[in-house]
Amino acid sequence: MTPGWAAAAFITSLVVAWAIAYRFLGAYMHRAVTSPHHLRVEKLTYRAIGINPDKEQSSAGYTRSLLALSAVSIVGVFALQRLQGHLWLADGMAGVSPRVAWNTAVSFVTNTNWQTYSGESTMTHLTQMAGLAVQNFVSAAVGIAVAVALIRGFTRRASKTLGNFWVDLTRIIVRILLPLAILGAILFLAAGMVQNLTSSIDVTTLTGAQQTLTGGPVASQEIIKNLGTNGGGFYNVNSAHPFENPNFATNWLEIFVIGLIPFSLPYVFGRMAGDRRQGFAIVGAMAAIAITSIVAVNMLELNPSGTVPSAIGSSMEGRETRLGVAGSATFAAMTTLTSTGSVTSFHDSYSGLGGSVLTLNMMLGEVAPGGVGSGLYGMLILAIITVFVAGLMVGRTPEYLGKKIGPREMKLASLYFLVTPALVLTGTAAAISSPTQRSAMLNTGGHGFSEVLYAFTSASNNNGSAFAGLATDSTWWATALGLCMALGRFIPIVLVLALAGRLARQGITPQSAGTLPTSTTLFAGMVVSVTLVTVALTFLPALALGPLAEGLF
């Protein structure tokens, strides 16, 4: 089997697995978020945090709860990192420096998981488990909760409430994330991943060198890292580390787990909207972009154009031989298409065009399929813009699922759409115009520029993968990227919840002959083109100076 066919089989098996998950996990998640019953453990949680689970919140209340929880989380994770040297399982490690602690706290709470530190030498096992792994669950649940609130906005009729944030959060963690994580961790363990609480071991390698091996609770963190599209690795080299991603099978499993929830959420949308085809249209648009991108990265990496790769026949620089070029390329595409950011290979080493596809994946706003929850709400915003543009063509007030898209709704959708380009472009321009910040680049020319552009794109879109080759632990970089992560996460969430509140207050206009059907292939195609056109126009100039220039010349 040639590498091309092997890659095709790899991708096809993933797509089939996701398609099955879409139907069954989707149905399960739909039951979990809409069920009127509370589990006993959930009731205990509600009593402990002191809320009435049957009292619903308005859009403003929902937003306040979410922001409050996130603020508390950031402070908590920050404090834990600073104090870790005095706590259990310290293993001789000191507290984390303030700028790295701030950057990491923001990074994990915003589901970005950008890492300016190397995990094995900076974070204690306690910080990893009680701080970072907990945030992996919570930040993922927050994303899904916002998506569910937006769906409720579409499906409720003249309602002032969007549900209860604490109930949504608890249910998503207890009923969806925890069971899946436990199941996945066992699978990972069986496939050869590490899970222990031992201190580091000094060993003599085959060549006689001394090496320190750090163990730890890897499998349990690895599963939620990918399941919750977080991406913060236990080790510095993330999923390229043999303890985090031992073999081809775990690689397949990790990629599958990354896409599992993002690809299944549109089913929940379709079921809650009362028309499964609505979910099909959304997942169809996501899949079209995702598959195209995965295939493109595979093709560009399997047919490398550089001097060295051409000479040796494959581009193996920055990749693990046990995972192969195609396995790495598919992982890279999925990790940038979702907001995961875990890596099995160094994106820095990809060909110019391959690297630009990865950057473009994130620039799309990570909507295909995107982060858990954030992908779905991002895609629904794009669907609103599509409905609006299409509605103008036929001269009717645009409607989506019976909700009229008027000036106020458009204002919120447009602002949502403005946030990320503003952060990415101003951040990149600010960094590139200052000689001091430019010195953080380890490369010059187009490639150095790509590194900066990639860093800001990754942070603003809450991806967290790094292009490498950029030293971002200076105060300026840690602060700037931390701000990009926080603003790129919470401004869109506030806008989405405000939009959901407005939509929920509306009645539902009955369908008529003039209503644009939003469950057709045509509509899915229109959503894809709106996504591509808006992004291409916005980022093409910047891409042209960096990755595209590298790839073409």
Add this chain to the structure above:
Amino acid sequence: MTTIAPPEPHAHRTSRRHKAQSKMSGRDLLAAIPGAVRKLDPRTMWRNPVMLIVEVGAAFTTILAIADPSWFSILITIWLWATVLFANAAEAVAEGRGKAQADSLRRNRQLSTAYRAIGWVAGSDIRAVVTKEVAATELAKGDIVIVKAGQAIPADGDVIEGAASIDESAITGESAPVIRESGGDRSAVTGGTRVLSDAIAIRVTQAPGAGFVDRMIALVEGANRQKTPNEIALNILLAALTLVFILVVVSIQPMAIYAKLTQGAAKDSVALTDSGLTGIVLVALLVCLIPTTIGALLSAIGIAGMDRLVQRNVLATSGRAVAAAGDVSTLLLDKTGTITFGDRQARGQRPAAGVEVEDLVACARLASLADETPEGRSIVTYVESQHLGQGDSYDLPRLRDAPGTERGDSRTARSARRCAPVDRCCFRGRVAQREPRRWGRRGGHRFLAIAGDARRGTRRR
């Protein structure tokens, strides 16, 4: 949205339809240029942010082109100004056409005359009071006017003396005349309606320019053009896109400087030097990226849409109404609309296969001569206006050939009675099945069919 037919001052209601204006001509465009230039004022442009940015960019490149003239900078500057002017011209043309429509309405308004009472005191005899003939437009609020049978009421007002039957069908759609008299709550009259009998004294209550016809004029001129919700939403989207692209263009400057810096081999060019891209290139890039086409034509499209409606004698009270019309899926009607002719009127004739137009027309007229209903009268009016030359009286050659056409012939009245207008189709045989259905499909109008075979002198109902 309201369908209107402008009230006409004279008794003969002829063609109800305003002549549709011709398609856009070069002259329209020329006439619009002064308007387009006037619209360059930033205070006017402010309403259209996308084009304002183009204008600011054009002004900026002008300065740059003067400071450092080159073919490139001059050409770009000319193109940018042309873009702004074109956007304004499109809007000015659309507005100009609305104005022309308004002018024709206004002419009607000026033609109608009023009889202003001089030295009116309460209780004066209406028929004895001295009046002065003035144009309706010269009336002021508080003036007393006398309106006699057959005259149109010149302005909105209250009856202060007398009582009269008034045809208000133009406004209410009710074809039966109503009584308006002084005192009580039946004293208000509307400009444009007509007194059918008696005479009344009216105190004008609306200053000129605020009456009902004036409101129509204002609407057509687009003076009160409201933005539709869709337009507002689109403007928001355009503004957002424009903002993004401003960011794109601003941020490209440091990137370009860096790119130039790290590629020593790159030579300086008109567009790029060590200090980055020139302002002209940046402005040109921005104008290419921002949605100028939609931004430029948006208001023109709105005005043009209303203009198209006016050509069909439909008055949209606002752009909002046009947008709302797009959302209509079910239309419920309660009798006829307001501000229309409430009575059915003959508008055309469609002979069945094998029937000559002249026969049909002659027969229709004869059948309606004795019919005193609004329909009957309208048929006579229609036939006479369409088939008799100016000043020509009732003797078309073919009319005379038709049976019972001789005036004074006792058969006239008889045949007229027998040929009373009917509401429903009365053809027989296959024609009866086919023809009316075909017409019905075409227009959906009510039609009045006259049955009969004029040549054979038999008529069937």
